[in-house]
Amino acid sequence: MIDALPAAVEAAFPFEPHWVNAGGFNLHYVDEGPRSPDVVLLLHGNPTWSFLYRKIIPKVAAAGHRVIAPDFLGSGRSDHGDAEGQYQITHHVRRTLTVLESAGVERAVMFCQDWGGPIGMGCALARPNLLSGLGLGNTFWGEGSEFHHRVFPWRALHGPVVGPLFFNRRPVFVDGARLGMPSEVATDPVAQLAYRLPWQVHGSQLGTLAWPRAISLGPGHPTQPLADALWEALGSWDVPVRFVWGAADPVFPWHEQGERLRDRLPRGHGYDPVVLPEGRHFIQEFAPDQIAQAMIDLAREGFA
Amino acid sequence: MNDPPLIPEETVLVDEGVPDEFHDAVRALGSEWTAPSGRRYGLVLAGRRLVVTRPASQAFAPAESGEEVDQDLLALGQALYEARGGDWAAVRLEQLALVWSGANRRDLA
Numbered sequence: 001m002i003d004a005l006p007a008a009v010e011a012a013f014p015f016e017p018h019w020v021n022a023g024g025f026n027l028h029y030v031d032e033g034p035r036s037p038d039v040v041l042l043l044h045g046n047p048t049w050s051f052l053y054r055k056i057i058p059k060v061a062a063a064g065h066r067v068i069a070p071d072f073l074g075s076g077r078s079d080h081g082d083a084e085g086q087y088q089i090t091h092h093v094r095r096t097l098t099v100l101e102s103a104g105v106e107r108a109v110m111f112c113q114d115w116g117g118p119i120g121m122g123c124a125l126a127r128p129n130l131l132s133g134l135g136l137g138n139t140f141w142g143e144g145s146e147f148h149h150r151v152f153p154w155r156a157l158h159g160p161v162v163g164p165l166f167f168n169r170r171p172v173f174v175d176g177a178r179l180g181m182p183s184e185v186a187t188d189p190v191a192q193l194a195y196r197l198p199w200q201v202h203g204s205q206l207g208t209l210a211w212p213r214a215i216s217l218g219p220g221h222p223t224q225p226l227a228d229a230l231w232e233a234l235g236s237w238d239v240p241v242r243f244v245w246g247a248a249d250p251v252f253p254w255h256e257q258g259e260r261l262r263d264r265l266p267r268g269h270g271y272d273p274v275v276l277p278e279g280r281h282f283i284q285e286f287a288p289d290q291i292a293q294a295m296i297d298l299a300r301e302g303f304a
Numbered sequence: 305m306n307d308p309p310l311i312p313e314e315t316v317l318v319d320e321g322v323p324d325e326f327h328d329a330v331r332a333l334g335s336e337w338t339a340p341s342g343r344r345y346g347l348v349l350a351g352r353r354l355v356v357t358r359p360a361s362q363a364f365a366p367a368e369s370g371e372e373v374d375q376d377l378l379a380l381g382q383a384l385y386e387a388r389g390g391d392w393a394a395v396r397l398e399q400l401a402l403v404w405s406g407a408n409r410r411d412l413a
Contacts, residue, residue, distance in 0.1 A: 084320040151391040153403050160322045160330070160354060162381035162397060166404070169317070169374060176404035213321045 001026040002077040002201055009194045013054045017077060022098035023091070028077035029070035029099050033061035037106035038132070038303045040295045042069040043096075045114020045139070046211040047174045049076025051194045052113075052284045059292035065299045068108075070099045072119065074207020076198060087210030089115075089142065089223055093122035100130070109133030109240075109298040111291060113283060114252075115211055118142040118223070121230050124237070133240045133302030135294050136261055137283040138252045141234065142227030144215045147251050158212045167209035174199045174208060180249065180281030234264045240301040241267045242294035244287050246279025313346060313357040317377060322354045329387035330354060337383070339376035343368065356380065 005013065015030045030050050033040075040060050042053040050069035060067045071078040072092050081087060096119055100108070109132050112120040117139030124131035148154055157166055157173065166172035174196055178186035185191045199205045216223040245258045252258070254275050262268035274294070279286040322330065330349045336359065338344050346357040356377070378397050385392040 152395050153400060156385065156392065156395040156397070156400055157404060159381065159392070160319050160326045160384050161317065161356065161377055162385075162400075163321070164317050164319050165374060165377045165381060166401065169370075169377070170401075172401050172404050179404070210321075 001028065001079050002197065005077075006193060006197070008190045009051075009197065012190050013051050013194065015054075015057065018103075020099050020102040022073075022095035025073050025079040025081065025095065027070060027073065027079065027095060027099055029068055029103070030057060031066070031068050031103060032057055033066040034064065036066045037104055038299070039066045039068045039100075039103070039105050039108050040299055041100075041105075041108040041110040041120065042067065042295075043110060043112050043116025043120045044069070044072070044075065045116050047075070047177055047199075047205065047208040048114075048195060048282065049078075049198065051076065051191075052282060055288035056111075056284060056292045056295070059289070060295050060299075063292075063296045063299075065296065068099070068103060068105065070096060072096070072115075072207070074198070074205060074210070080198070080202050080205070080207060082206065084206065084210045084213070087207050087214070089118055089122065089214050089226055092119045093126060096120075096123050097126060100127075105130075107132045107303060109135065109295060109302045111135035111137065111295055112139045113137045114139055114281070118226060118230065121233070122226060125229060125233050131237060131239055133242075133298035134237065134265070135242045135244065135291065135298055136258075137244045137287075137291065138246050138249050138257075138279075138281050139261075140252055140257045141230040141261070142216050142223045143231075144217050145252055145256055147253075148212075148215050149217060154212075158209060163209050163213070168204045168206055171196060171199045171205075174205060177282070180251075181285045182280075185282075185285045231264070234261070235266070238266045240270065240298055241265050242271060242298055243268075243273035243275070244283055244291045244294055245273060245275050246281060246283040246286055247275050247277050248279060249281045249283075251281050313360050315355060315357055316345065316373060317356040319354040319356075320352065322349065322352045324352075326384060326388055329384050329389075332387045333380075333383060337380060339379050341368075341372065341376055341379075343372075343376055345376065345380065 018031045049071045074080045110120045348355045
């Protein structure tokens with residue numbers, strides 16, 4: 001765990017830390033706004049942390065909603081595991097449910113980006129009364145996109161020996177996250193210090209390697225049963241939905257993951273999606289105002 | 305009962321997720337692999353877990369820097385990809401690292 005943040009990072013991320021022990025690991029989460037069992041849940045992906053939501057949290061809290069943004073194991077201020085098996089997606093789901101139970105959460109509208117999708121939706125699957133609204137941006141349900149099936153530039157990045165080298169011994173992947181961000185964030189020393197912080201403090205970041213390897217490329221993959229269960233459940237989740245999506249993301253293109261999710265969800269066509277032509281993978285850095293407004297709207301509708 | 309070796313092997317890298325499609329490639333490299341630098345490494349694959357070691361026989365060799373070991377590991381990864389063949393053989397890891405560092409982001413699209 002990271003007890004104290006560098007002053008510059010803390011200035012950009014001025015939220016009181018909250019901690020819970022989940023399965024023997026200390027997990028950090030942000031918990032802002034009024035005490036309520038109804039929360040706006042903001043879920044990050046790989047290789048980021050709740051810092052990704054620094055511009056969104058205050059806006060949603062100021063609108064009168066409780067906001068929870070956890071750091072998954074191996075991310076942000078949370079503990080790191082020492083074995084890839086500790087990072088299985090079902091374990092992430094279980095630990096996130098522990099965070100929610102500890103915080104007294106009964107209902108959630110959630111924004112899911114990247115792995116926040118399978119983990120957040122996995123929580124909804126495990127706790128049927130939890131989900132009251134779903135915000136989606138550049139995410140998926142556990143099955144790889146066309147991008148993930150390509151050897152270059154994706155699978156070769158985390159192949160045998162190369163994966164531990166580029167993810168754990170060298171921050172190739174962590175530093176490469178800048179590619180999915182706006183240039184003003186990619187060149188902002190404070191933001192880059194924040195995103196590199198977990199790697200810097202621990203000298204490695206095994207969790208970032210476990211995630212790409214957990215993307216299912218088809219039947220027989222350990223994540224495929226969860227992906228199948230989520231796809232099945234998505235067709236029955238009659239909750240309000242919002243999409244805020246970056247169209248310039250080669251990982252999760254709007255026409256591939258976005259439109260499929262929109263078609264699958266019963267209320268997926270209930271609202272016009274916000275699709276930013278210039279938006280890339282880390283859509284929170286491109287569209288914080290749009291995401292904040294979408295979550296405020298979802299909370300109003302979902303908790304009515 | 306065998307006595308443990310007086311000088312244990314040094315673990316350099318552990319990969320817990322070697323896919324089945326690479327097991328033949330690992331075996332093809334053998335239990336000891338020599339990097340272009342001349343340094344030798346032990347390879348032990350058990351299930352999906354690959355352990356890369358510096359053999360005890362090199363314990364008294366001059367200590368190399370982390371940078372040098374990483375260059376050897378990059379070469380080991382390249383050797384594995386070439387032994388795997390197909391699309392993997394064409395991947396140049398230095399180029400891949402450059403792409404991900406942002407030197408040529410168009411290659412990602």
